[in-house]
Amino acid sequence: MKILVLGGDGYCGWPTSLHLSDAGHDVVIVDNFVRRQIDHELGVQSLTPVVGLTERLRAWRETGGRPVGLEVGDLLDWDFVAGLVERHRPEAVVHFAEQRAAPYSMISRGHAIYTQHNNVIGNLNVLFAINEFAPDCHLVKLGTMGEYGTPNIDIEEGFIEIEHNGRKDTLPYPKQPGSWYHLSKVHDSHNIMFACKIWGMRATDLNQGVVYGTVTPQTERNERLVNRFDYDEVFGTVLNRFCIQAAIGHPLTVYGEGGQTRGFLDIRDTVRCIELAIENPAERGEFRVFNQFTEKFSVRQLAGMVSDAAAKLGVETRIEKQPNPRVESEEHYYNAKHTRLLDLGLEPHYLSDALLDSLLNIAVKHRGRADLDAVNPRVDWRTGRRSLLEEVDEPAYPSTL
Amino acid sequence: MKILVLGGDGYCGWPTSLHLSDAGHDVVIVDNFVRRQIDHELGVQSLTPVVGLTERLRAWRETGGRPVGLEVGDLLDWDFVAGLVERHRPEAVVHFAEQRAAPYSMISRGHAIYTQHNNVIGNLNVLFAINEFAPDCHLVKLGTMGEYGTPNIDIEEGFIEIEHNGRKDTLPYPKQPGSWYHLSKVHDSHNIMFACKIWGMRATDLNQGVVYGTVTPQTERNERLVNRFDYDEVFGTVLNRFCIQAAIGHPLTVYGEGGQTRGFLDIRDTVRCIELAIENPAERGEFRVFNQFTEKFSVRQLAGMVSDAAAKLGVETRIEKQPNPRVESEEHYYNAKHTRLLDLGLEPHYLSDALLDSLLNIAVKHRGRADLDAVNPRVDWRTGRRSLLEEVDEPAYPSTL
Numbered sequence: 001m002k003i004l005v006l007g008g009d010g011y012c013g014w015p016t017s018l019h020l021s022d023a024g025h026d027v028v029i030v031d032n033f034v035r036r037q038i039d040h041e042l043g044v045q046s047l048t049p050v051v052g053l054t055e056r057l058r059a060w061r062e063t064g065g066r067p068v069g070l071e072v073g074d075l076l077d078w079d080f081v082a083g084l085v086e087r088h089r090p091e092a093v094v095h096f097a098e099q100r101a102a103p104y105s106m107i108s109r110g111h112a113i114y115t116q117h118n119n120v121i122g123n124l125n126v127l128f129a130i131n132e133f134a135p136d137c138h139l140v141k142l143g144t145m146g147e148y149g150t151p152n153i154d155i156e157e158g159f160i161e162i163e164h165n166g167r168k169d170t171l172p173y174p175k176q177p178g179s180w181y182h183l184s185k186v187h188d189s190h191n192i193m194f195a196c197k198i199w200g201m202r203a204t205d206l207n208q209g210v211v212y213g214t215v216t217p218q219t220e221r222n223e224r225l226v227n228r229f230d231y232d233e234v235f236g237t238v239l240n241r242f243c244i245q246a247a248i249g250h251p252l253t254v255y256g257e258g259g260q261t262r263g264f265l266d267i268r269d270t271v272r273c274i275e276l277a278i279e280n281p282a283e284r285g286e287f288r289v290f291n292q293f294t295e296k297f298s299v300r301q302l303a304g305m306v307s308d309a310a311a312k313l314g315v316e317t318r319i320e321k322q323p324n325p326r327v328e329s330e331e332h333y334y335n336a337k338h339t340r341l342l343d344l345g346l347e348p349h350y351l352s353d354a355l356l357d358s359l360l361n362i363a364v365k366h367r368g369r370a371d372l373d374a375v376n377p378r379v380d381w382r383t384g385r386r387s388l389l390e391e392v393d394e395p396a397y398p399s400t401l
Numbered sequence: 402m403k404i405l406v407l408g409g410d411g412y413c414g415w416p417t418s419l420h421l422s423d424a425g426h427d428v429v430i431v432d433n434f435v436r437r438q439i440d441h442e443l444g445v446q447s448l449t450p451v452v453g454l455t456e457r458l459r460a461w462r463e464t465g466g467r468p469v470g471l472e473v474g475d476l477l478d479w480d481f482v483a484g485l486v487e488r489h490r491p492e493a494v495v496h497f498a499e500q501r502a503a504p505y506s507m508i509s510r511g512h513a514i515y516t517q518h519n520n521v522i523g524n525l526n527v528l529f530a531i532n533e534f535a536p537d538c539h540l541v542k543l544g545t546m547g548e549y550g551t552p553n554i555d556i557e558e559g560f561i562e563i564e565h566n567g568r569k570d571t572l573p574y575p576k577q578p579g580s581w582y583h584l585s586k587v588h589d590s591h592n593i594m595f596a597c598k599i600w601g602m603r604a605t606d607l608n609q610g611v612v613y614g615t616v617t618p619q620t621e622r623n624e625r626l627v628n629r630f631d632y633d634e635v636f637g638t639v640l641n642r643f644c645i646q647a648a649i650g651h652p653l654t655v656y657g658e659g660g661q662t663r664g665f666l667d668i669r670d671t672v673r674c675i676e677l678a679i680e681n682p683a684e685r686g687e688f689r690v691f692n693q694f695t696e697k698f699s700v701r702q703l704a705g706m707v708s709d710a711a712a713k714l715g716v717e718t719r720i721e722k723q724p725n726p727r728v729e730s731e732e733h734y735y736n737a738k739h740t741r742l743l744d745l746g747l748e749p750h751y752l753s754d755a756l757l758d759s760l761l762n763i764a765v766k767h768r769g770r771a772d773l774d775a776v777n778p779r780v781d782w783r784t785g786r787r788s789l790l791e792e793v794d795e796p797a798y799p800s801t802l
Contacts, residue, residue: 078510109479109529113522120521120588121514128510152570153563162554162563162575167734169553174563174572175591183595187521187588190576194584198728198782327599333568381599 003278004090006030006075006126007097008068009053011228012142012211012270016094018218018225019271020278021066028069028088029053030097034118038104044232044374047244047366048214051224059224075122078129085129085137092278094140095126098184102146103234103379105181112180112384119184120191127195138281139203140274141192143185145263145293145336147207149176150329155336158205158289173289178328179381189289196287203286204277208270209263209293212239212351215358216268227267229362232374239264239302239351239359241375246310246317247363248370255377256324258300259331263293263338266349266358276344291338294348309355313364325377404679405491407431407476407527408498409469410454412629412636413543413612413671417495419619419626420672421679422467429470429489430454431498435519439505445633445775448645448767449615452625460625476523479530486530486538493679495541496527499585503547504635504780506582513581513785520585521592528596539682540604541675542593544586546664546694546737548608550577551730556737559606559690574690579729580782590690597688604687605678609671610664610694613640613752616759617669628668630763633775640665640703640752640760642776647711647718648764649771656778657725659701660732664694664739667750667759677745692739695749710756714765726778 003020007013008029021027031053039045051059057068073080075097085093098119099105105115123141130137148155151174161170172193175186188205195201214229230236231244242252265273273292282288297305307317324330342348404421408414409430422428432454440446452460458469474481476498486494499520500506506516524542531538549556552575562571573594576587589606596602615630631637632645643653666674674693683689698706708718725731743749 109526112529113525116525116592117518117522121518124510124514124517128513151572153565153568153572160563160565160575162561162565164554164561164563167554171552171554171575172577174561174575176573177591177595180592180595183588183591186591187584190578190584190587191517191581194578194581 001091001278002026002088003092003094004028004030004084004088006093006095009033010035010096011230012267013096014056015216015219015227015267016096016271016274017068018060018065019216020275021060021068022218023275024066028071030071030073030084032072032074042232042234044371047229047231047363047369048226049369050226050228055224059222063221063225075125076118078125081125081129082133086133089134090137092138092140092281093126093130094274095123096142097122098142099181101235102179102181105179106379106381106384108384115181116184116187120187123188124191127191127201131195131199131201135199135201138278139192139201140277141188141203141205143189143205143207144182145207145209145291146182147175147177147186147189148173148336149178150332150334151176152333155291157291157337157340158207178326193287196285200285202282202284204282205287205289206273206277206292207289209265210237210239211265211267211270212237213267213354213358214362216271229366231370233377234379236375238299242303242306243359243363244367244370245375246306246315246360247367248372249315250372250375251318251320252303252306253320253322253375254299254303255322255326257330258303258321259298260328261296261298261332261334263291263296263336264351265293266351266354268349269294269346272346273341276341276346280344290340291336292341293338295351296334296336297351305351305355306360309360312356313360322377325379326381402492402679403427403489404493404495405429405431405485405489407494407496410434411436411497412631413668414497415457416617416620416628416668417497417672417675418469419461419466420617421676422461422469423619424676425467429472431472431474431485433473433475443633443635445772448630448632448764448770449627450770451627451629456625460623464622464626476526477519479526482526482530483534487534490535491538493539493541493682494527494531495675496524497543498523499543500582502636503580503582506580507780507782507785509785516582517585517588521588524589525592528592528602532596532600532602536600536602537685539679540593540602541678542589542604542606544590544606544608545583546608546610546692547583548576548578548587548590549574549737550579551733551735552577553734556692558692558738558741559608579727594688597686601686603683603685605683606688606690607674607678607693608690610666611638611640612666612668612671613638614668614755614759615763617672630767632771634778635780637776639700643704643707644760644764645768645771646776647707647716647761648768649773651773651776652719652721653704653707654721654723654776655700655704656723656727658731659704659722660699661729662697662699662733662735664692664697664737665752666694667752667755669750670695670747673747674742677742677747681745691741692737693742694739696752697735697737698752706752706756707761710761713757714761723778726780727782
């Protein structure tokens with residue numbers, strides 16, 4: 001199958017591209033390298049030493065991988081997007097190419113607007129290009145479990161049957177996103193739902209939980225195939241951050257009470273979920289939503305698990321509460337459904353195993369590259385400022401806004 | 402009270418500005434005149450002869466009105482928005498300044514993206530400016546009843562209590578918007594809700610129904626104060642269009658079965674609702690939603706009412722079904738709550754009276770200016786093309802997209 005992976009140089013996009021290529025698909029990576037640029041803006045880098053994309057692709061071919069194509073450009077550039085879809089006529093488009101860090105979107109007005117503009121308009125261009133040049137193509141779009149927030153009722157997969165004043169309807173699940181970034185994904189979801197309705201587009205919205213890990217069977221084949229591992233306060237998700245904190249002997253920093261509960265999944269399950277969605281496409285006109293995670297944990301639980309696992313490696317860790325820079329409930333109900341991908345055949349990796357075999361060991365292996373400063377929270381949700389850095393009002397990448 | 406009216410030169414903004422000025426407030430109109438520019442793009446004009454804004458403001462002073470200020474600029478220009486709010490430190494901002502026509506947003510990709518970009522990013526700039534320079538200011542934002550779509554259960558005012566699997570929560574009402582324009586308003590609502598949560602902003606989201614009429618007590622004082630009256634297929638709402646069709650002896654054109662039911666209100670109630678919202682501001686941190694309409698009608702009912710009223714003026718009309726260019730249900734349940742503005746003291750004008758005293762008579766008075774071609778639907782929801790015009794891919798106003 002011909003598949004475009006938008007954002008194929010990123011944390012989820014790169015291992016997904018290799019996984020799909022390995023499964024026999026014709027993969028073309030599309031990227032504008034803005035994620036690498038943001039590393040320079042924030043003054044941080046992946047814990048794992050990531051080589052350039054051209055070098056990565058060369059390594060993939062050298063290790064016997066099916067050739068993966070490359071298209072460099074920006075989804076905000078309609079001529080680029082239109083030409084891309086027209087030339088390749090893909091059967092599936094996997095869309096990872098959005099600014100994906102909630103804290104990044106909270107740094108300043110400029111960062112908030114960059115995030116919503118880049119994500120919403122880029123996605124609109126993708127929708128229009130598919131409709132015009134490859135209307136049968138299946139869009140597999142990465143959303144986030146954060147679209148739902150933390151309601152006091154069970155979270156369903158995208159839609160909920162509501163009985164109200166004696167009548168019933170199945171409606172889009174109400175959204176309570178918690179950052180300018182999460183909001184951008186809610187906007188995307190609404191836009192895609194509408195495209196399916198008016199054009200008969202087929203789309204799967206994957207509301208992904210917090211991803212952890214870095215290794216997949218493909219990225220392990222050669223060290224130049226290594227995946228990113230972000231542990232900084234802006235792009236590093238909580239579990240990756242705990243692992244590197246443990247590895248370098250820093251206390252595990254829990255924001256507030258640590259009762260914040262979320263869905264999590266291993267990067268090896270991310271790539272498999274994408275494949276399952278592609279192999280079982282949505283119908284024409286169907287907008288379906290899968291909640292893409294395998295286990296739920298509170299931040300407090302995670303800290304405990306990392307601490308225990310580290311002890312088995314002979315590393316002692318301490319858990320430290322920090323004032324919460326975010327505006328969020330620190331103790332709340334959380335019960336989110338996630339059966340649709342399991343029904344399609346997902347066989348989850350579990351955190352208890354992954355911690356020792358592909359998380360802490362990676363963190364320990366590369367701890368010499370870790371920058372302690374980078375893990376401390378500096379973006380404040382209320383003031384929208386990175387308090388310990390010089391004030392930045394605009395993102396560093398080129399922008400016309 | 403110092404009040405900024407964003408989009409104060411437009412169909413709702415102009416009479417609102419005069420109404421608030423007449424009520425003793427210090428009003429500053431903010432506008433970029435893009436609505437006038439779009440008339441040129443579409444080759445249409447207001448049925449009523451509208452003079453320039455400077456001339457309008459001069460006429461207002463000459464008729465004894467309290468001086469109304471003017472700031473010309475674009476909400477996409479952060480320096481302009483920031484300077485505006487910093488200089489005026491308003492107690493209320495009324496935000497009408499968005500592209501407001503569903504059909505316009507459906508003309509082409511360029512029009513869809515213009516609409517979402519202009520509305521969403523402009524509104525974000527307003528939010529950030531209020532938070533930074535006038536954090537106690539009350540934002541009164543115009544949304545639309547179209548955010549809800551036509552669910553098969555009662556529509557509540559912004560939030561709904563949901564009981565699910567034995568638990569309960571009050572959550573944002575699910576949204577099913579029916580055009581790229583309606584989607585932009587849904588995006589705005591989510592963004593504003595978040596601003597209230599993280600910054601303690603106070604905001605009222607007015608989900609307005611379809612507005613009809615053109616006359617208010619203030620616009621009647623002098624002919625240079627006359628309000629817009631749009632009857633073209635893009636900006637003319639259904640009732641205004643029926644009135645001009647009746648006045649010029651054209652059949653009343655009903656899309657499809659005509660069972661599409663919506664909430665409606667008189668422009669005289671729009672201006673009063675805004676005043677009520679301002680006089681009874683939201684609390685700090687409160688995001689409240691009012692459904693702003695007074696009566697509901699199906700398109701079929703409206704056609705019948707216009708036809709009957711026209712007969713009383715000695716004008717015979719015929720009702721004609723046309724293929725529906727939109728993707729929407731033509732027969733559906735519709736029961737939307739709208740008690741919150743009534744609770745604050747709104748005394749509605751009713752359509753049965755307005756038809757003869759301020760709608761058909763205006764249409765008849767100005768029918769010599771009517772362009773028959775302009776009322777026929779040319780924007781197709783499915784193909785996103787204006788079929789009878791030369792194909793336009795990009796909007797005519799300056800845009801960097």
